[in-house]
Amino acid sequence: xxxxxxxxxxxxxxxxGRVTSAPGPLxxxxxxxxxxxxxxxxxxxAAFARELxxxxxxxxxxxxxxxxxxxxxxxxxxxxxxxxxxxxxxxxTGAGQLRRTPSARRLLWAGVIAATLLFTLGGVFVVAAxxxxxxxLYGVRRFEQNVQAQLTTNAVDRTQLHLDNAxxxxxxxxxxxxxxxxGTRLTDALxxxxxxxxxxxxxxxxVTDSAAHARLATALDGQRTQATTDLRxxxxxxxxxxxxxxxxxxxxxxxxxPVVTQVTLSEARDPxxxxxxxxxxxxxxxGQGFQAGAQVLLRGAPAGxxxxxxxxxIIAQVRAAxxxxxxxxxxxxxxxxxxxxxSNKDAVIVVxxxxxxxxxxPTKNGDHGKPKGTPTP
Amino acid sequence: MTWPPSLPFETALAxxxxxxxxxxxxxxxxxxxxxxRYQLARLGDPHLAEDLTAETFIAxxxxxxxxxxxxxxxxxxxxxxxxRNKLLxxxxxxxxxxxxxxxxxxxxxxYTRADxxxxxxxxxxxxxxxxxxxALDELTEEQRxxxxxxxxxxxxxxxxxxxxxxQAGAVRAxxxxxxxxxxxxxxxxxxxxPTTPRHAPSAKGQTHE
Numbered sequence: 001x002x003x004x005x006x007x008x009x010x011x012x013x014x015x016x017g018r019v020t021s022a023p024g025p026l027x028x029x030x031x032x033x034x035x036x037x038x039x040x041x042x043x044x045x046a047a048f049a050r051e052l053x054x055x056x057x058x059x060x061x062x063x064x065x066x067x068x069x070x071x072x073x074x075x076x077x078x079x080x081x082x083x084x085x086x087x088x089x090x091x092x093t094g095a096g097q098l099r100r101t102p103s104a105r106r107l108l109w110a111g112v113i114a115a116t117l118l119f120t121l122g123g124v125f126v127v128a129a130x131x132x133x134x135x136x137l138y139g140v141r142r143f144e145q146n147v148q149a150q151l152t153t154n155a156v157d158r159t160q161l162h163l164d165n166a167x168x169x170x171x172x173x174x175x176x177x178x179x180x181x182x183g184t185r186l187t188d189a190l191x192x193x194x195x196x197x198x199x200x201x202x203x204x205x206x207v208t209d210s211a212a213h214a215r216l217a218t219a220l221d222g223q224r225t226q227a228t229t230d231l232r233x234x235x236x237x238x239x240x241x242x243x244x245x246x247x248x249x250x251x252x253x254x255x256x257x258p259v260v261t262q263v264t265l266s267e268a269r270d271p272x273x274x275x276x277x278x279x280x281x282x283x284x285x286x287g288q289g290f291q292a293g294a295q296v297l298l299r300g301a302p303a304g305x306x307x308x309x310x311x312x313x314i315i316a317q318v319r320a321a322x323x324x325x326x327x328x329x330x331x332x333x334x335x336x337x338x339x340x341x342x343s344n345k346d347a348v349i350v351v352x353x354x355x356x357x358x359x360x361x362p363t364k365n366g367d368h369g370k371p372k373g374t375p376t377p
Numbered sequence: 378m379t380w381p382p383s384l385p386f387e388t389a390l391a392x393x394x395x396x397x398x399x400x401x402x403x404x405x406x407x408x409x410x411x412x413x414r415y416q417l418a419r420l421g422d423p424h425l426a427e428d429l430t431a432e433t434f435i436a437x438x439x440x441x442x443x444x445x446x447x448x449x450x451x452x453x454x455x456x457x458x459x460x461r462n463k464l465l466x467x468x469x470x471x472x473x474x475x476x477x478x479x480x481x482x483x484x485x486x487x488y489t490r491a492d493x494x495x496x497x498x499x500x501x502x503x504x505x506x507x508x509x510x511x512a513l514d515e516l517t518e519e520q521r522x523x524x525x526x527x528x529x530x531x532x533x534x535x536x537x538x539x540x541x542x543x544q545a546g547a548v549r550a551x552x553x554x555x556x557x558x559x560x561x562x563x564x565x566x567x568x569x570x571p572t573t574p575r576h577a578p579s580a581k582g583q584t585h586e
């Protein structure tokens with residue numbers, strides 16, 4: 001007990017910046033606490049802090065707009081359970097009058113709740129009809145759109161409906177891009193556009209009237225051309241994760257986009273490190289659609305030195321251990337036009353151990369010769 | 378944003394519950410390092426820590442009107458509760474998947490700010506946090522909370538007790554055991570620690586709360 005208090009006192013001193021000598025048995029414990037010092041001093045980047053504050057305040061404005069009257073309300077207190085009084089227990093027993101027994105009261109409440117739910121649900125559907133991508137009721141609106149499409153039996157009308165929905169979603173996407181919105185407003189709009197445009201293509205196959213077919217096919221082509229232009233324009237302004245989604249959307253429209261099929265990480269000693277402890281990892285990405293000037297991306301940022309690029313292979317070197325590169329997160333390729341492709345989680349292979357082997361001598365190339373260890377998916 | 382000396386925390390909190398932007402910014406400035414350090418200590422990855430910090434503060438503005446906290450420590454406990462929930466959701470989503478995450482695009486987090494950062498700096502940061510975070514992961518949930526709140530977030534034993542619903546004496550006992558355990562686990566990597574019996578590397582995987 002006394003040791004625990006003493007440790008706590010010594011910790012308090014250290015947290016206040018006063019270093020005191022600790023008795024022998026406590027020294028290792030204080031040293032362990034000291035190991036946490038870097039964490040105690042860690043801080044997010046200033047750019048992140050600014051961006052998050054702006055996002056948070058934007059969200060606060062949205063919440064305030066969604067609940068104009070409830071923002072200052074505290075959670076309502078649970079109604080107190082009042083013991084039944086003689087008067088409340090008095091049953092109404094006259095002819096045609098309801099006897100308010102406990103079960104009757106429960107029925108009454110159930111009726112009230114059911115009516116309220118029906119009313120609320122109806123209200124939600126009415127309000128959701130105008131919900132915009134990223135809004136809290138947008139999922140309900142999409143549900144309504146899907147139901148409406150399924151209930152439309154005429155193939156011409158159904159194709160036109162999907163085309164209209166896709167056009168509205170593309171417009172919402174362009175607005176979000178123009179307003180530098182990177183959140184769900186943009187991604188909801190993009191996902192809806194792809195889903196509706198694809199559904200329009202499928203519905204067109206059921207149109208038998210040749211004139212209507214030709215008209216809708218022209219409209220579909222026009223929408224695809226317009227969307228390709230809009231999405232390519234958006235690629236230049238968005239951060240990586242959004243660029244990735246846009247690239248996938250372009251692929252869904254039939255545009256040639258990069259695809260990663262495999263990533264191989266091969267580790268070797270870093271010849272530039274005279275101590276022999278440094279590691280250099282050769283990242284080889286195979287796939288298709290890589291453009292001249294493409295780069296390897298780690299978590300969306302260009303990394304390492306590009307050694308070579310061809311249409312189906314890109315090779316780069318990163319000064320870090322292979323396991324550290326692998327654990328960094330998604331390994332991707334970024335084309336100069338902004339399109340990007342990422343490795344599938346099963347497509348990354350580490351072909352050599354991250355740990356140095358004391359007896360292994362680097363070859364002329366600076367590597368260990370034959371790769372060690374088993375491939376790690 | 379600097380906290381005005383004349384402004385009581387309770388007043389700022391009450392205004393923030395009405396979504397007053399200046400009060401929200403004040404709370405944000407005060408608690409950003411707390412939440413970020415909490416997430417970083419559990420994740421070891423600055424990018425992930427930023428992502429979950431962002432989710433925590435967005436959830437804060439969405440739920441603050443319903444928060445019952447009226448003073449600073451209760452608010453800290455409430456906010457750290459949100460941070461912990463976000464962390465649990467992250468670990469739950471990751472469960473059953475091989476680490477690291479490559480899964481894209483369904484579950485890939487938006488709002489990466491990777492374009493602004495140097496990935497090699499991130500790599501070295503990850504390596505340096507790694508051993509401390511791994512050692513923290515080996516502690517029990519209670520021990521880990523006490524060490525994080527006391528040694529990383531800087532709360533006193535009494536405050537940690539209030540945050541976790543324990544007596545200060547119980548917090549000090551947990552703290553003692555936690556730091557002893559941490560010392561043993563860091564022993565192998567930390568030359569500044571006195572020699573204690575070396576433990577064989579644990580075969581146990583990461584135990585995420």
